Amino acid sequence: MRAVTWQGPEHVSVETVPDPVLEQPADAIVRITSTAICGSDLHLYSVLGPFMSAGDVIGHEPMGIVEEVGSEVTGVRPGDRVVVPFTISCGRCTMCSQSLPSQCETTQVTEHGSGAALLGYSKLYGQVPGGQAEHLRVPHADYGLMKVGTELPDDNYLFLSDILPTAWQAVQYAGVPAHRTLAVIGLGPVGQLSARIGRHLGARVFGIDPVPERRAMAERHGIEVLDLAEDTVGEIRERTQGRGPDAVVDAVGMEAEGSPVAGLAQTLAGKLPDAVAQPLMEHAGVDRLAALHTAIDLVRRGGTVSLSGVYGGAASPMPLLTMFDKQLQLRMGQCNVRVWTDTLLPLVEDPGDPLGVGDLVTHRLPLDEAAVGYDLFQRKHDGCIKVVLDPTIAAAPTTA
Secondary structure (H helix, E strand, O other): OEEEEEEEOOEEEEEEOOOOOOOOOOOEEEEEEEEEEOHHHHHHHHOOHHHOOOOEEOOOOEEEEEEEEOOOOOOOOOOOEEEOOOEOOOOOOHHHHOOOHHHOOOOOOHHHOOOOOEEOOOHHHOOEOOOOEOEEEEOOHHHHOEEOOOOOOHHHHHHHHOHHHHHHHHHHHHOOOOOOEEEEEOOOHHHHHHHHHHHHOOOEEEEEOOOHHHHHHHHOOOOEEEOOOOOHHHHHHHHOOOOOOOEEEEOOOOEOOOOHHHHHHHHHHHHOOHHHHHHHHHHOOOOEOHHHHHHHHHOOOOOEEEEOOOOOOOOOOOOHHHHHHOOOEEEEOOOOHHHHHHHHHHHHHOOOOOOOOOOOOOEEEEHHHHHHHHHHHHHOHHHOOOEEEEOOOOOOOOOO
16 A cells, blocks of 8 residues: 655655554454544654654554454444544543553553553654545444544544644633633644634633734634734733733644754754654653743633643743743643544534634645645645545646
């Protein structure tokens, strides 16, 4: 089959790799019909290379059609249309039973002290082949596959795999009741959806991003948008009676702009031999923390900061004095996808599209053009906000 493979820092290529096969009785094989590039994939692309191996199949936002199931799988059968959550969870262990499938004790990657294994996401999370491919093996398929209808297009359902429940969890963790205020820092795909969810739940939402196309998209959905300027915090405070918003979602994470020293550390770590770089990434403060520090500065006293952006440095410095003095609540964590999907399914099937999932994809490309998609997404060229790869269509022929 054809699959997107990591080959080195900022280098992915589509290669022919062995077809997946059933390895355990609880496995299923899914033929992929749509698979998205996630902001977290960009961390693999440019930062977390020390935990990757050349040839790793990447991607964790897929959906498709079940082709084969193991002997223990009863919840789906060949021919079913399914969304594949990015977390690999059993649905039965203590953590899963406490609505924390991202911490699944059956699939935890104890070698690296990590939570549940993830599809297509480095040695830190199990090095399981991912979903930017023509076919995908899904472990624990009865819990890990979400059956959906056949009438609506893939784009209605695809984002249930990751970014939509991630955004929903971010807003739930923010704990903003109706008629209160929420700020979202970063209007990439998760930030776009977080802002729309906040509006859907009745909050007044501010969205902050330096990219005009991202601000324009958010503004179409009733978000009050601001550039990332020196006076942004002050302006939002002025609009919130001088206090700041009740909660802030940081939808940026470790690669925030405005953190040049950490940016240099990330670049250098990505070029070091793996044996040197891995412990550096695991034990040093290499995150770009500008977005998180802005969130802490911006939120009102007694408010909540909710992190959906991924951070990777174990020793990243935090302004604990300010956090304590402002009596802040900080909530974060890998998304517990299947906890939220039953709530979200009726919303994505609603003809009124209350969360605007039909207004997110800016680029749809053949799978074989994945390298183009990664470059567009990383550089934010051509108004790129969300890229979906389609294994079912052929790439355009090249000309001599």
